[in-house]
Amino acid sequence: MGLRIVGQIERLNGRELTYQQFVERYLRKNQPVVLTGLMDEWRACKDWVTRDGRPNLPFFATHFGKSRVQVADCGTREFTDQKREEMSVSEFAERWLMGCEPEDSDVPTGDRPRVPYLKDWHFVKDYPDYVAYTTPVFFHDDWLNLYLDCYRMHTDPEMYQESDDISCSDYRFVYMGTKGSWTPLHADVFRSYSWSANVCGKKQWLFLSPSQRHLVFDRNMKNSVYDIFSDVSEMTFPGFKETIWTECIQEENEIIFVPSGWYHQVQNLEDTISINHNWFNAHNLSWIWDLLSRDYDDAKEYIEDIRDICDDFEGLCQRNLAANTGMNFFDFLIFVTRFAFAYLGQLCYLLRGDDDTIQHSSLAVQQLALNLAFIRKIAMKMKDAEGFEKHPDILDTAETLNDPRFSELCIKVGNTYRMILEPQPWSYNTAKAYVDVSGDFDFLKKGSLVCTPGDLVSCIDNALENLNRKGSKGSIHLGELA
Numbered sequence: 001m002g003l004r005i006v007g008q009i010e011r012l013n014g015r016e017l018t019y020q021q022f023v024e025r026y027l028r029k030n031q032p033v034v035l036t037g038l039m040d041e042w043r044a045c046k047d048w049v050t051r052d053g054r055p056n057l058p059f060f061a062t063h064f065g066k067s068r069v070q071v072a073d074c075g076t077r078e079f080t081d082q083k084r085e086e087m088s089v090s091e092f093a094e095r096w097l098m099g100c101e102p103e104d105s106d107v108p109t110g111d112r113p114r115v116p117y118l119k120d121w122h123f124v125k126d127y128p129d130y131v132a133y134t135t136p137v138f139f140h141d142d143w144l145n146l147y148l149d150c151y152r153m154h155t156d157p158e159m160y161q162e163s164d165d166i167s168c169s170d171y172r173f174v175y176m177g178t179k180g181s182w183t184p185l186h187a188d189v190f191r192s193y194s195w196s197a198n199v200c201g202k203k204q205w206l207f208l209s210p211s212q213r214h215l216v217f218d219r220n221m222k223n224s225v226y227d228i229f230s231d232v233s234e235m236t237f238p239g240f241k242e243t244i245w246t247e248c249i250q251e252e253n254e255i256i257f258v259p260s261g262w263y264h265q266v267q268n269l270e271d272t273i274s275i276n277h278n279w280f281n282a283h284n285l286s287w288i289w290d291l292l293s294r295d296y297d298d299a300k301e302y303i304e305d306i307r308d309i310c311d312d313f314e315g316l317c318q319r320n321l322a323a324n325t326g327m328n329f330f331d332f333l334i335f336v337t338r339f340a341f342a343y344l345g346q347l348c349y350l351l352r353g354d355d356d357t358i359q360h361s362s363l364a365v366q367q368l369a370l371n372l373a374f375i376r377k378i379a380m381k382m383k384d385a386e387g388f389e390k391h392p393d394i395l396d397t398a399e400t401l402n403d404p405r406f407s408e409l410c411i412k413v414g415n416t417y418r419m420i421l422e423p424q425p426w427s428y429n430t431a432k433a434y435v436d437v438s439g440d441f442d443f444l445k446k447g448s449l450v451c452t453p454g455d456l457v458s459c460i461d462n463a464l465e466n467l468n469r470k471g472s473k474g475s476i477h478l479g480e481l482a
């Protein structure tokens with residue numbers, strides 16, 4: 001039986017869309033969209049593509065040939081993904097040019113050809129000075145990559161970690177694959193948003209809305225369908241026949257926005273190069289926490305039978321959670337706490353500044369307050385979770401404020417909102433903002449610790465109370481914002 005495909009994904013010219021419209025229509029509503037007109041100036045669209053619109057493999061071999069990359073064998077399954085192999089870009093280009101793809105791989109049959117597909121290449125990390133593209137403004141409010149440019153998401157002193165380990169260093173990727181290469185059904189890492197831009201080629205996307213998620217799982221809600229074009233077993237996946245899909249054919253120079261929690265399977269209909277980022281911010285933060293708390297329950301259930309013989313059962317659950325999901329409860333708490341401090345700092349600067357910035361920056365104040373409101377809301381949810389027993393030293397406020405990585409985060413946060421909120425004229429000096437505020441962070445009670453989500457909630461509440469008491473340019477109330 002074929003797939004039931006209904007509806008279409010909206011397509012519009014990104015140059016005719018404002019940032020606020022994008023937030024209202026797509027981020028907040030968690031709806032996919034295809035944006036055109038945003039890639040005209042990209043260096044990648046010139047250097048990486050031949051005159052006849054195909055991937056310029058010799059260019060890659062000459063300029064980036066030594067980079068080590070992950071290449072999936074699209075014909076071989078390994079657990080929930082395709083088997084991967086590490087090789088150099090030159091080796092990949094050679095393999096591509098040798099051609100291992102049958103001519104008739106146009107129509108998916110269930111038997112997949114063994115075509116190589118270069119995936120998850122951390123291109124920006126590898127070549128920071130080669131500016132292949134500029135991230136469209138709609139995707140700038142990206143807490144994930146901004147954070148990973150300053151900190152690691154998870155550090156485990158007991159686990160060996162290479163200092164230059166690039167595998168989790170950011171979520172900005174290049175993908176390159178021949179016609180017929182594909183990506184199995186999945187929802188994105190951390191349940192983040194993603195955006196994906198076709199530098200050349202054409203992709204077929206099949207989307208399943210989050211409300212139908214349960215239909216692609218087995219009876220125990222443990223395993224999901226791998227390839228929706230294969231002969232999916234009704235015994236194993238009884239709900240699959242009920243699924244309703246939305247298809248999108250993404251052409252060259254189009255960018256697709258993939259919302260949180262939408263399952264999707266992707267197939268390259270032509271030889272294709274794409275750039276994609278995973279990201280999250282205030283609008284989908286709850287998705288990240290919901291996934292973590294579900295994965296925590298699974299991690300706990302998995303080792304329940306050794307609870308009695310385990311010295312530190314909770315610690316083991318959190319270690320397993322970090323290994324499987326990429327972060328644990330404490331990583332997430334530290335993550336949101338650092339952002340909360342950065343946003344409080346920016347707010348403090350705007351509300352107490354000597355100049356008249358506040359008159360010009362109400363949008364900035366609203367945005368920062370909204371971010372804090374969402375963080376506070378998630379912290380309230382986290383308060384109810386098991387697994388947050390007091391930890392000896394989670395996040396020391398004084399240490400955080402003195403850490404150069406935190407000042408870098410503050411500066412990046414400031415720059416991000418300045419870019420997003422332009423062209424509204426406001427004079428916001430991010431470097432100055434940090435310096436001003438760091439001398440004035442007394443509201444964070446230097447020397448205190450944030451050990452639990454409850455501590456974070458108190459920190460935000462105290463800081464705002466303090467700010468509102470002293471601030472002469474208006475007060476902030478998070479009440480209805482999130």
Ligand SMILES: O=C(O)CCC(=O)C(=O)O
Binds near residue numbers: 175182188195203266
């Ligand atoms: O392009 C692909 O093959 C997969 C991309 C993807 O799944 C994503 O960006 O979320």
